[in-house]
Amino acid sequence: MHMKGSWHRSGQAAMALVLTLSLGACAGGGNGGSPSGSDSASGSASGSSEPGKLEKVRVSLWDRSNSPNGQKLTDTVIVKKLQEEARKEGLDVEYVVLPRSQESEKNSVWMASGSGPDIIITYDMNAMFKWAEQGGLWELDDLLDQYGPDIKSLIGPALDVAGTYKGKRYAIPAMRMSTAAASNMKIRQDWLDKLGLKAPTTLDELYETLKAFKEQDPGGVGKDNVVPWALPAISQGMKGFFFGPMWGAGVATDGPATEMYMPSGNFENGEFHSAVALEEGKEFFRFMNKLYKEGLISKEFVTDVNSQQFIQNYTSGVSGFMESNEDPWVVTKETRKSVPDATWVTLDPLVRPNGTQAMTMANVYGLLSLVPKSSPNPAAAIKYLNFLAKNITLVQGGIEGVHYKEEDGLFVAIDPAKNAEEIDWYFKDLNLLTQGYMGNPTKEQIKELYANESNPDEIADILDPYYRSFENYGKQGPLIDTPRPVSDKSVANITQFLYDALSKAVIAKDFDAEWENVVTGWKKNGGEEYDAEVTQSLVAMNWKTTNE
Template sequence: MMGSWKKGLQTALAIALVTLPLAACGGNNDNSGASSAAATGGTSGATQAGDGKLEKVRVSLWDRSNSPNGQKLEDTVIVKKLQEEARKEGLDVEYVVLPRSQESEKNNIWMASGGGPDIIITYDMNAMFKWAEQGGLWELDDLLEQYGPDIKKLIGPSLEVAGTYKGKRYAIPAMRMSTAAASNMKIRQDWLDKLGMKAPTTLDELYETLKAFKEKDPGGVGKDNVVPWALPAISQGMKGFFFGPMWGAGVAIDGPATEMYMPSGNFADGVFHSAVALNEGKEFFRFLNKVYKEGLISKEFVTDVNSQQFIQNYTSGVSGFMDSNEDPWTVTKETRKTVPEAKWVTLDPLVRPNGTQAMTEANVYGLLNMIPKSSKNPAAAVKYLNVLAKNIKLVQAGIEGVHFKEEDGLYVAIDPVKNAEEIDWYFKDLNLLTQGYMGNPTKDQMKKQFANEPNPDEIADILDPYFKSFEKFGKQGPLIDTPRPVSDKSVANITKFLYDALSKAVIAKDFDAEWENVVSGWKKNGGEEYDAEVTQNLVAMNWKTTNE
């Protein structure tokens, strides 16, 4: 899922208006001196900036394996520029690169070993709660007050709603500048036009559309090559989700976000039920089992843990439907490198069994920045984030005058081709404080934004329904910020189990028999106790269902 996703989603979708297109590393396991560092805001073993030398700070950086030219993240122009700006503030910054798909695993290893960087990142609020409860994170209230004035000025709204546990701050949450930065369904309009079909409006109609894509091959790629629905492995950090289709089956987001990139479950008659405990959830996965058996999703999706096959499927033009946190123009532009006539458009939410429509909308907060207790210089870590806040345009749009120019509050790309090579593929992952830079743009703003493109009117026409879909149908899930001991104990095991069990259910010859294993395993891992705890929290919050 997301940690309100992401995704990450995840493209920061307002940033997409600028250009459209964040390696395992060891550390010092010695935790001695940590308490004195917190008390003084000093380094306790690290070099102080006051003596003329630089303070060392190590920062997580996700690698999405999408470099267009084989360039290492550590050697890119924005990384070098950020390091230069940090040195002016007395900081020596090292980026600790790890594959995006290994975020959860690597963070857990770092937290257990004490060998991680000074700043670790996640979308998983539950992980932050767990580590805070275990005493593994620095409290940040005083550090933020002393060293983060520019942070507070930049992301005040997100600080008000997220990052605290039991009344104390343990994370600095990035602020989403547009709540459209979330999962959304997209479909190939050029394929629909060739087949004389309208966009599907229900899950049943989606099946018929996928089947027509496979059987009639509107892209002319050969029936055996068509993969109608681009979908990677069911695990955190992937680029493809099934939020939209699962909403269409009647599953909502009434529970807290987890690492499973799908709707969490339904709250009805005062009781919460996780997706796998719902008949609607079972029937959705029966649907996935059906489309898998008929070759409507990739036969190798289970092993596509880095989304490489997923990306190949849609960019090569063999797929006609997807659910991801990229906007339709971004995927159109990527696909047109291979198929010039390709046109991806927004697919509005499918009509649910109760006749309503809804889609997941991002919360005002996003990525969580945390400082593990193994960091001997938490003050330097906060100082780095403050440097980032002071140079926020750099990670929102690149170097001003080189990659973009600012006009009427818009960041207009100077040379989109240059940007694609130099910054588009990674620079948003350096932006740990904001996701995007503006709210939902108007059509006129988009036309101006893309004035350097040969088709600004078309781009605006593609993107406008995308933003309007979120505005009309978007819903946000609950933010439970009270202690949840059952979740702390069981959610990691539940998630790990479901990654494997749901994948087996999708590819099973006997779906019903395999689904019994899903439910029984979920129960053995504490699923029913998890739901009871969520129910207690939702009742205390007077939560109203998103399934209306």
């Protein structure tokens, strides 16, 4: 089980409580107001207070289709434990399984039909803004004050910066305990060593490295089988990205986050331009088109919508470069099941055309928990989240004494193999309040965390540069919390169009002709109006570019 250590400054106060606990854990309708106001007068929103009667609460739970033994998520040990503990506090919890790759579609259906659970989850801040504007979400300020004291103590820094719209709270944001939790580039050090190569530092050097991987086959898998860069389909569910290489091309993350998993665009001379509207963006995808034609990325990436081929490529040892959310030790461990001497290491950000280096770093807030107006008992939803705050170590480390032991503030896995089978593949998705449990660990703390492994020194050598890379080069994008009606109307169509259009550009025989289609379609779907609206927001907040 991978755990992160060392305090993050913004979370010190909150995490002092966490360690104390661990040692001592659009359906419309309504008036859009707080359920403590007129809507609660009927009693429907205030929850049951009958002694001995359980309050029903239905909670979203992502299904990543990654069960190692076919076990149902709803039958797992931590799910059962949470349900058991919740009953002691008067809550009857039902987990509603949501396929991770269908999050946006399913959430939209739930909001439109009023059939969703009491807590829906998303990373999409724009979706929260849209549903709040439409009157589809409960306001949570009064409910949080009344039923969420442990929530407020635990995730105060995240509540301070996220989850509100027009001055009212509509979401409970999870707090990222470590901002070293975003996409990161990784490369096979054992392949570099066999070829006598240094790690690439620019996009041009990355091309030469990928070409050498293909032509010289350092893994001995056969030249025709080498897929130098593991990459899945460009889609909502993609598990591999190109943030890092695109940063290296000069595209920044000056715009709001969307479900396009690449840098958003650049804010220059008082104007924001999306990546596809930039010359740097065009040249990056020309680069990708070149890689595709030369067989340096998967020929089947367009159809790999579930990232299964992507995972197969790197775990089977046929790929030498990738970008994903996993840290390099996680990927190394997975690959070593097929290739015992494989070693993935962090690749620092590529030097950009202006001579600087940068990478995407996670904000202090992450996942958003929303309560749709269709929920008959929003109070129970907040009571559940407060219950989770009081039992937070269950979804941070598992069951103490069974899955982990606490040593000097660190959660150390007792039996990593048991945890991998029993909890690791899902239990962090049950944690709606914190992502991780500590900040970035020191090298010595990494050794402590992995003391029960046979190679803690090697693991520390692999992971320490990963954390230091975020600390040295990480950049956070803007949090725009003002109304954006153009985005509400157009961003879903733009995103869906670009999934398909950018894929076509990468595989096109005539890149320039296909890129014309990309830009034309982007404009037709409201891209220029979208950029103009983002520009207004960035100017109003005095945003400074991340491209420096």
